[in-house]
Amino acid sequence: MNLEHDLKKLLPWAKIYPSSLSITPEGQALMLHRQGKDLLAVSGSLRELFEGTDEGEVRICPLTHKNRLALNYAFPHTAPRAFGRNIPTFGFGDRLGYANPMQLASLEGTGFLPVLAQQSMRELSLMGRSYKQVIDTASWAVFRQGWTQGFAADGDHLKTLEEVKFALAAGCTMITLDCSLVMCLPPDCAPGRGHWPADYLQNSAVEELGLRFDDDILEQLEQIYIGAFVLTRDVVEQAIKPACRPISLELSVDETEQLTSPEAHYYIANELRRADVEITSLAPRFVGEFHKAVDYIGNPDDFAAQLRRHASIADYFGHKLSLHSASEKYSVFPAFARETRGRCHVKTSGTSWLEAVECIAKQAPSLYRDMHAKALECFEDAKKLYMVHCDPGRIPALDTLSDSQLPTLLEMSSGDSRQLMHITYGFILDERDLSERLYAFMEKHRSFYEAEALDLYRRHLELLK
Ligand code: ZN
Numbered sequence: 290m291n292l293e294h295d296l297k298k299l300l301p302w303a304k305i306y307p308s309s310l311s312i313t314p315e316g317q318a319l320m321l322h323r324q325g326k327d328l329l330a331v332s333g334s335l336r337e338l339f340e341g342t343d344e345g346e347v348r349i350c351p352l353t354h355k356n357r358l359a360l361n362y363a364f365p366h367t368a369p370r371a372f373g374r375n376i377p378t379f380g381f382g383d384r385l386g387y388a389n390p391m392q393l394a395s396l397e398g399t400g401f402l403p404v405l406a407q408q409s410m411r412e413l414s415l416m417g418r419s420y421k422q423v424i425d426t427a428s429w430a431v432f433r434q435g436w437t438q439g440f441a442a443d444g445d446h447l448k449t450l451e452e453v454k455f456a457l458a459a460g461c462t463m464i465t466l467d468c469s470l471v472m473c474l475p476p477d478c479a480p481g482r483g484h485w486p487a488d489y490l491q492n493s494a495v496e497e498l499g500l501r502f503d504d505d506i507l508e509q510l511e512q513i514y515i516g517a518f519v520l521t522r523d524v525v526e527q528a529i530k531p532a533c534r535p536i537s538l539e540l541s542v543d544e545t546e547q548l549t550s551p552e553a554h555y556y557i558a559n560e561l562r563r564a565d566v567e568i569t570s571l572a573p574r575f576v577g578e579f580h581k582a583v584d585y586i587g588n589p590d591d592f593a594a595q596l597r598r599h600a601s602i603a604d605y606f607g608h609k610l611s612l613h614s615a616s617e618k619y620s621v622f623p624a625f626a627r628e629t630r631g632r633c634h635v636k637t638s639g640t641s642w643l644e645a646v647e648c649i650a651k652q653a654p655s656l657y658r659d660m661h662a663k664a665l666e667c668f669e670d671a672k673k674l675y676m677v678h679c680d681p682g683r684i685p686a687l688d689t690l691s692d693s694q695l696p697t698l699l700e701m702s703s704g705d706s707r708q709l710m711h712i713t714y715g716f717i718l719d720e721r722d723l724s725e726r727l728y729a730f731m732e733k734h735r736s737f738y739e740a741e742a743l744d745l746y747r748r749h750l751e752l753l754k
Contacts, residue, residue: 389430415715420459471516
């Protein structure tokens, strides 16, 4: 029997996703779109795993959490996994839940594997979503696309042990531990070390890496990072080890004003190794400015020179180097790919949302105008949640622009409109009327959005080859 053939007879108006067809000895499964909804169709004894309604020999199943767990069981490649230290990965994030399929498509032939479900606590609470929902969406997208190489689920920028436990319980396979709350905050009991191990002062690796330590430098580094070590050890001992499954751990020291020197990078990695803690990747705070949704600001040569040193330290310890706030950092991608030679993670997040905003500006001017007005109204509040460099005063007043000029707002080289719309998503979606119109737009224009999103991600990955 052939499920695709049966479905065409049973439900002639449904749109079938041919790439989703999956065949097992127990039966067949595929995804279809019918009356505005994606659904799963299953045949054979495979049906018994899923909840749905039978149409002849075929069970039609809604994309619920319970059915997602059954899908993970029947097709293990649809469950999140951890990729470890040696596979290059690209983190996407999909706030609205419409971008995952094209994010996967953009990776074809690049060697990068996807971190699809990737949300911070801030994003979850602003979007009113849960990790479970986000992982559900990613699993279904993986199935729809027929993507068999797996994906990871990242509890992004988590700041406390409790947040990590929460994300792991929901099924995350990667933790990005953001140490910004505990940096430069030495615990009261911090023992001034007094003397430092030979790892730093007489060590050929330190010399070969061109690093220079002395007692003062080491003492300063200890003051800055000791709180991060305590948090990392707690997270490993009390959350990651007890989970008893492979989990990638990324240490993020990027969301701070404290530039990560090559010495600091070596020191962090070395102290963790001495404590028997293995990290998968480290996200340093690089030289220059990484503002949300606009290209790198700074001297690309300085960046490349510092990057080379960070990459050689990462190589020495065997962890990946991670680049955060990487949306649209086109000018630094080639250097990043060259220097890390695949031992890397690239993290973008809000860019799928901004692509949706661009589509709305092009296709639904009145909705865009209302969203923009709301964004201006709540900008001061949104700014408390996100670090941006945006001056709404430089954005032309909306009533001076024709509908066809709206998309150009998002192309302004200063990036003011981009950043404005980038950080205010939670407030926009909090307004019922706007949120309903926005989701209705996404449903109606899904293929337009997917084409634009695919193009956007391909532009990123093209430069990372
Ligand atoms: Zn970060």
